[in-house]
Amino acid sequence: MNNRLFKEIDNAPLILFRIFFGFLLACETYGAIATGWVKSNFIDPEFTFSHIGMDWLQPLPGNGMYFYFLVMGTLGILVMLGYKYRFTLGLYTIMWAGVYFMQKTSYNNHYYLLLLVCLIMVFLPANRYASIDAKQNPTLKKLTMPAWCSVVMIAQVAIVYFYATVAKFYPDWLDGTFTKNLLAMHSGNGWFHEIASQKWFYMFIAYAGIAFDLLIVPFLLYKRTRTIALIASIVFHLFNSITLQIGIFPFFALSFVVFFYPPERIRQVFFKKKPVVTHYETTTEKRSILLYFFIPYFIIQLFLPIRHHFIKGDVLWTEEGHRLSWRMMLRSRNGYTYFKVINKANNEPLPYRPLDYMTRKQLGSMRTKPDMLWQTAQRIKKHFKADGFDVAVYVTSKAGINGAPMKTLIDEKADLAAADWDYFFHNDWIVLYDADGNRLE
Known part of the structure; x- marks a missing residue:
């Protein structure tokens, strides 16, 4: 296991993810201005409901939050281009953490996931290729990365899907009550509303949701089911994007797929001019980051979603332990x-x-x-x-x-x-x- 984690692999998946991730960061923040999300959550209110303990964290006065989000959008583009990568992504992470902890009125789990992935990516060598950093500093350029770089990304998305599955095993999901109400809210008044109101359809959506969350990661890991899982993932996330209108999350979730395919395959499809690595070595590069940051990080990630079991009462009712727990679109x-x-x-x-x-x-x-x-x-x-x-x-x-x-x-x-x-x-x-x-x- 030690050798497999520290064996070098082609870094094409990480490079591709950085490019798409930076683009999504820009879309999220520029889009928040364009859709009026910044106005309704930070400009119009006299104050915001910050996370408890962070009541001091309030929006900038006047139109300050527009400039705040414009800066974040620009940082997202710089991350995509790989310019001063760790500084620009580190600053974006801090600024997005401010946005996340500053308001709960429009709480969304993908805001939390975005913050976590920003934090993870700060520690990964995602600017070693196809970046301005590597062009300006050729000594930085590298074609490989330790295998654990892909493992941590897979582990993060696996945790999300696993706990999303577990959370759905409660009566109102299993009998279709929640999916019926959700579809009624988002299906409009046309032909889709007629279909969505049928019991067979909302029950199918309920159990398809469980099956997808439970099986998508194992199916992506297994070579023979990977293509089927990819198609199912595209259909699932596009359906959610169209019907629920949940911003970048469907596309963000799809972007993790690159870590499940062989790195050489990603290179062949997306980086045709990238040199082929003929010899992979075992490296100890960034070993301390894996041991002293990522292992404690994932221990925390495994504990947070189950903390509500140690709190008296039903989390669906009390909300105690609801956040940071991947209880997504649940009630x-x-x-x-x-x-x-x-x-x-x-x-x-x-x-x-x-x-x-x-x-x-x-x-x-x-x-x-x-x-x-x-x-x-x-x-x-x-x-x-x-x-x-x-x-x-x-x-x-x-x-x-x-x-x-x-x-x-x-x-x-x-x-x-x-x-x-x-x-x-x-x-x-x-x-x-x-x-x-x-x-x-």
């Missing part, structure tokens, strides 16, 4: 929330209207997410403290999962302004229910 939440603000000095209510301080998009996301409700209560507390009031904040919140009848989400007697957020265990002010739907006290 919908609906509900409503009211805040009751009480002046502790005289026990009198104080008026507070959330929509005066946040956008409708933020309100729609916040009203059924316990962590965002808690953050809102903390903001309310600070808001009134600035006016000299010490307040308690009580929340009346009802929520339903996948169209199910709504139930109480937050303990009405809990003062969320005084509550702490527990990162690692259950927050007791989130109401729990038994298997029969009875509230647990």
